[in-house]
Amino acid sequence: MGYESTESQKPGILMNELRAVLDSIYSGIIAVDINGKITYINETAKKFMVCGEEIIGRDVNELIPLSRIKDVLHSAKPQYGVKLQIGDRTVLTNRTPIIINRQITGAVSSFLDITDLELVSHQIHSVQELNSELSALIDSSADGLVISDGQGCIIRMNKAYRLMLGIPLDENFTGLPVTELVTRGYLSELVTSKVLQTLNSATMIQEIKGREILFTGTPVFNTKGKVVRVIANIRDLTELNSLRRSLHRFSQEMDNYRSELSRLKIKALEDGFIFNSPEIRKVVELSIRVARVDTNVLITGESGVGKEIITRMIREASNRSTGPFIKINCGALSPSLIESELFGYEEGAFTGAAKKGKPGIFELALKGTLFLDEVGELPLDLQVKLLRVIQEKEITRLGGTQSISVDVRLITATNRNLEQMVKEGTFRQDLFYRLNVVNIYVPPLRERVIDIPILVEYFMRKFSKKYNLNRKISPEIMQAFTEHDWPGNIRELENTIERMVILSPDEGIDPSLFKGNGSKETTADPPRLLKDALAETEKKMILQAYHLTQSTRKAASMLGINQSTVVRKLKLYGKETLVMPRSITD
């Protein structure tokens, strides 16, 4: 459109036309004179002004405080693309000086509202950020992902997807139909196709290269309910399933273990192992746990606390329960006897050796359990030999040359402080470590008085039955039992009750028999016949000697009497006798 003047067009008409043109454009236009007073403003620019009054002739900064058009008046230099804030709108402005005859007479500013554009550009920026976040998320996912459009064409595929299906990183699938994955042999069935057919989520499991893969397809709908995307997610279930199977197996084992544990606990009680205290409960649990592992166990605790009974429980709960159980008391035999007992000997090994030689208990305990009681009493030279057997799992009979392999579980017990003995140099440290792989400490009775009443009841029943006597215990005596110190622990308690059951004259238990056993009570004993007192002392000494040595021969030599007397008396007291200080079961 041109603005050439013709004869018929007057300048006024032209001006009107020009104004109409300027008013109809999107840009705002403001002209100022040399003083910055507004000389012209078009309709678009007026919309930016807050005042509805006269604008012409007013200072530009009154209406647009941030306007820098006056800078152009001073510098005579045009400005282009300057961002300016007018009220809540953002505009992009160009400012040009008006120069007539080389004189600045004013300036014109034209500006374009870019507020909405800014908003859109901001939104585009946010979308770009979101997009890169999404890409990072998709790529870092451990699940495989393939995203297709509503027509089933692949838009993106992440690394995990490629790895799980064995698709090379440089094989491009973008824009291709998802069915191409089947065509190229990566898959046999497509979850995406299922989603597109049913317009619903779908799952399937496929075995790919020996691995179990779970496919899950999810449709994404637009506002009109049309599927615009299908997201196929794949997850390798192989490890998960194998973990699940292990977990199942493990929990089944745990269940078996638990029921076995309670079975053995019940059995321990049935077998006459009596306890109420949490301390012994822990000992029993540890013993049963350790029984399953074929390792050396050292049981420590004072004399008579139940170390042997616990050893038998371990053996009972172990895989060697049907193998032999052999006990040897290292404190009751001379060193030379222990050596020949442990390792056996060949014919003529020493004077008095049996003609054909004799196997040692390491041989006899083959596939079984060997219990070395009072191991702290073992002399140093025998400690070295025992250590060698443990390390080499072989023995050589005394006087022999042939190595015999040893398959024995070793359980040792002591009432001595082996750690202290190691410090003092009377027990070898290396042997101590070998024996003490697992330590089970049995606390003395005074540290678990809660066990006393139940033990008293048990022993009362046991001995009443054994001697066919009906004995009852009064609350006062029970009280005295729980208050007693029991330095000899359960063995002492057991012996005391046995004595009381036998010696009490009637159904009730004679309290004086208990007082005579070293009770804290101070009342004097009633006078008794000398022969009864002697018989009682004799019995006590014989029983004690026998319990200490576990051998009628040793007990006899300890007391300076005949072995036959010990055997006879023990029979009289109802005790079973053993000729040798070892017992072989099964």
Ligand SMILES: Nc1ncnc2c1ncn2[C@@H]1O[C@H](COP(=O)(O)OP(=O)(O)OP(=O)(O)O)[C@@H](O)[C@H]1O
């Ligand atoms: N909890 C218990 N329930 C029933 N009887 C027990 C219990 N603890 C120990 N006894 C009995 O006490 C006596 C001594 O137990 P055991 O021989 O096991 O003790 P120990 O610690 O091996 O003794 P030592 O150190 O003298 O060899 C045994 O007759 C045993 O049956």
